[in-house]
Amino acid sequence: MALSFMEGNEAVARGAMAAGCTFFAGYPITPATTVFANMLKMLPPKGGICVQGEDEIASMGYCIGASMAGRKVLTATSGPGLSLYSEQISFAVGSEIPLVIVDVQRLGPSTGSATRGADSDIQFMRWGNTGGVPVIVLVPKDALDCYLLTIKAFNYAEEFRCPVFIASNKEIGMTKESVDLDAVDLPELVERKKYQGDNYVPFEAAPDAAPDFLPIGGETLVRQTSSTHGTDGYITIDPRVIEANQERLQNKILAAEERITLYEENHRPGAKTLVISYGVTSRAVDDACDLLGEKGVPVSSLTLKSLWPVPETLLVKAAENYDRIVVIEMNLGQYLGEIQRVLCGKNIKFYGQMNGILIKPGKIMEVIEND
Amino acid sequence: MTSLLNAERPPVFCPGCTHERITKELDKALEKKGMAPDKTVIVSDIGCSGLFDTFFNVHALHGLHGRALTYAQGLKLADPTLNVIVTMGDGGLGIGGAHVLAACRKNLDITLIVLNNFNFGMTGGQYSSTTPTDATVGSEFLNHAEVPIDICAVAESAGATYISRCSGHDTALADIMVAAMDHKGFSLVETLGMCTGRYTKKNQLTPKALDAMIEAMPRKNGLVAKNQRAEYGEAYRELALGQTHFPMPVTIEKQFDPTAPKREEIVILGSAGMRIVTAGDMVCYAGMAAGMNVSMKNDYNITVLRGQSVSEILISPEKIGYAGIEAPTVVVAISDEGVQRRKAMFATLSPDTFVLKEKSVSIPETPAMVVEIDFKALKVKRHDWALASLGVLAKEGRGLTPDLLAYAVGARFNKKVAAIAMETLGKISGS
Numbered sequence A: 001m002a003l004s005f006m007e008g009n010e011a012v013a014r015g016a017m018a019a020g021c022t023f024f025a026g027y028p029i030t031p032a033t034t035v036f037a038n039m040l041k042m043l044p045p046k047g048g049i050c051v052q053g054e055d056e057i058a059s060m061g062y063c064i065g066a067s068m069a070g071r072k073v074l075t076a077t078s079g080p081g082l083s084l085y086s087e088q089i090s091f092a093v094g095s096e097i098p099l100v101i102v103d104v105q106r107l108g109p110s111t112g113s114a115t116r117g118a119d120s121d122i123q124f125m126r127w128g129n130t131g132g133v134p135v136i137v138l139v140p141k142d143a144l145d146c147y148l149l150t151i152k153a154f155n156y157a158e159e160f161r162c163p164v165f166i167a168s169n170k171e172i173g174m175t176k177e178s179v180d181l182d183a184v185d186l187p188e189l190v191e192r193k194k195y196q197g198d199n200y201v202p203f204e205a206a207p208d209a210a211p212d213f214l215p216i217g218g219e220t221l222v223r224q225t226s227s228t229h230g231t232d233g234y235i236t237i238d239p240r241v242i243e244a245n246q247e248r249l250q251n252k253i254l255a256a257e258e259r260i261t262l263y264e265e266n267h268r269p270g271a272k273t274l275v276i277s278y279g280v281t282s283r284a285v286d287d288a289c290d291l292l293g294e295k296g297v298p299v300s301s302l303t304l305k306s307l308w309p310v311p312e313t314l315l316v317k318a319a320e321n322y323d324r325i326v327v328i329e330m331n332l333g334q335y336l337g338e339i340q341r342v343l344c345g346k347n348i349k350f351y352g353q354m355n356g357i358l359i360k361p362g363k364i365m366e367v368i369e370n371d
Numbered sequence B: 001m002t003s004l005l006n007a008e009r010p011p012v013f014c015p016g017c018t019h020e021r022i023t024k025e026l027d028k029a030l031e032k033k034g035m036a037p038d039k040t041v042i043v044s045d046i047g048c049s050g051l052f053d054t055f056f057n058v059h060a061l062h063g064l065h066g067r068a069l070t071y072a073q074g075l076k077l078a079d080p081t082l083n084v085i086v087t088m089g090d091g092g093l094g095i096g097g098a099h100v101l102a103a104c105r106k107n108l109d110i111t112l113i114v115l116n117n118f119n120f121g122m123t124g125g126q127y128s129s130t131t132p133t134d135a136t137v138g139s140e141f142l143n144h145a146e147v148p149i150d151i152c153a154v155a156e157s158a159g160a161t162y163i164s165r166c167s168g169h170d171t172a173l174a175d176i177m178v179a180a181m182d183h184k185g186f187s188l189v190e191t192l193g194m195c196t197g198r199y200t201k202k203n204q205l206t207p208k209a210l211d212a213m214i215e216a217m218p219r220k221n222g223l224v225a226k227n228q229r230a231e232y233g234e235a236y237r238e239l240a241l242g243q244t245h246f247p248m249p250v251t252i253e254k255q256f257d258p259t260a261p262k263r264e265e266i267v268i269l270g271s272a273g274m275r276i277v278t279a280g281d282m283v284c285y286a287g288m289a290a291g292m293n294v295s296m297k298n299d300y301n302i303t304v305l306r307g308q309s310v311s312e313i314l315i316s317p318e319k320i321g322y323a324g325i326e327a328p329t330v331v332v333a334i335s336d337e338g339v340q341r342r343k344a345m346f347a348t349l350s351p352d353t354f355v356l357k358e359k360s361v362s363i364p365e366t367p368a369m370v371v372e373i374d375f376k377a378l379k380v381k382r383h384d385w386a387l388a389s390l391g392v393l394a395k396e397g398r399g400l401t402p403d404l405l406a407y408a409v410g411a412r413f414n415k416k417v418a419a420i421a422m423e424t425l426g427k428i429s430g431s
């Protein structure tokens, strides 16, 4: 068996290449810079384009332009850059422009700590757009996930015509580890559905689907706009048209919740507690559960690999047989509210830590063992 | 060729607005150029100039305020066959200033038409980055404390290769636009116009007055000789062609069967310049060559040439979960800065922990087993101390073996560097 040795950020870049990404624009920011650096090495030899924007706003603008020309595009940043992406994310969300955005999270708020990890932006990714339109957020727990989830993110972006986030973390992005790339079951690649007829209406779609795509620069004229638009891509003030579009933007993601949901679960016989976590924290949760198992205290675990849309069906099903739920997060409880909402009535215990260091397995054992 | 104006969506500007005339002149220019509509895109900004994309039967992208140039550049890079035209008011010029500067510097083949009417028409006539200091606009007194920008002068200093300034009422406007579009590179055409809905209500402005303004400003009518250079897309593609090597991942086959594979937690405490990360890489390569899983976290200053450099490595026959160090089996202390960074760790070490300490380095009290080495006496240079420490660990059978280390050296370096590294290691194994 041959193992590869790479950090999460390199794995993201390799995943993007495997997914058929041909365009990257970004702006250097720790701890996401090496995604950019890797794409800059990998794209040109394959005929792709990799550029540095004058700032994050521009980088996202380049990506939006390139995506509208039909390319699969990637960008990468961290919290302060995500703040600047925000207005362009709103555009991409509302106007159905496929993009993959890697947020290698660092400790916030604001400038925060460039070289300290935290799952700082879990709610920001979801709600950092005007209008409140749903987005898709995937969350890796290690370098192998970075590879696989990036490919899945491109597939989702193409299918749902929306920005898809990878919620990475400094502790994954910049940690090098051995990975077995050959062990990954690669999903089939999804390509943007091209319109086939002869009367293209750019935003015409089924009530819970994304519209078919044609690129700017193709034979058929295409309109794209950040303004509230009708199916023809021109401004509208017709409340029925606006409402139908708003609902479609919501439904196309929420109706596919179960299909989008990604997770790992480990139900141990006799366990009374289910620990729910995501990201790098899940690795310490796994260790904690193993150690408790060795001590004769079986504890089950659920690792979420997609956070938005909230995997409600999964949560309800996974938690069904447990008296107690323990939620562990590398922040002060950004996702806890979602779990409390979905699992209302359950006994839910929470531990969050946001101090620049990883949560230790020992701490998690303590939280699980002390009622 | 025929007009590319969309008959179903005629211009909707206020009567007398210069934008209307510019719309028609742009159409004439596209006609004169014989632009293929399916190879042409109008990218419009926000405000009244942001309506332009709706009047034409070409591809259209209407985005956020000030960002039109960012989409335009993405489109042009992704599809170099596109004719990209951007319309932007003096509002977009101000809010998107960084993008204007970048577009001038980059020199992608895009035509930017600036519709400068000295105020924000759409939002109520507030002052913009081009409002004259003594004008009366919808911002009370605010513009009286600022000076307007000369975007052509800014563009020139930012490296624009083509700049024209003219009145929106210039009889040759279509030809001026054609000449700008003919230019291979970024071209900026600043048109001065009247906003009859807002600006001219309180400020005397006529086509004649616009002509006089232009006369009084530095003349800009075409190529900027000192800034001529290759178009960005062409330059980019040529440079990118030179990048032929696709980097494959570092992959290590299992080479050795360790007799008793066990978990190791190795901490290397050093300083910038001591090649700590490289040493960490080698420990990981050695672990992988023994068929183990590895992980490595590095901690160094953002000013990379100064301060501590710490590498924390896990080697395990099992899948690695938590990637932090909990119970180090080996600590290499080769600089005080590195030791200071983890000073609390020393008291927590177990008596089995193997601490390798260079003679000149001081470490806190520790229950661990401490072995001191004098690299200076062995004539090992400071930047080789991390490597030499690995030699000591291999010799002692701590975390790696001489075979694994030799393999890692060969895998990490090219032949020449590997030979020098082995020479350094020879000073240790022979000592």
Ligand code: SF4
Pocket (backbone or CB within 6 Å): B012, B013, B014, B016, B017, B018, B019, B048, B117, B121, B122, B194, B195, B196, B197, B198, B199
């Ligand atoms: S507000 Fe000014 S710029 Fe806008 S259409 Fe009216 S005159 Fe033209």
Ligand SMILES: [Mg+2]
Pocket (backbone or CB within 6 Å): B047, B089, B090, B091, B115, B116, B117, B118, B119, B120, B121, B128
């Ligand atoms: Mg204006």
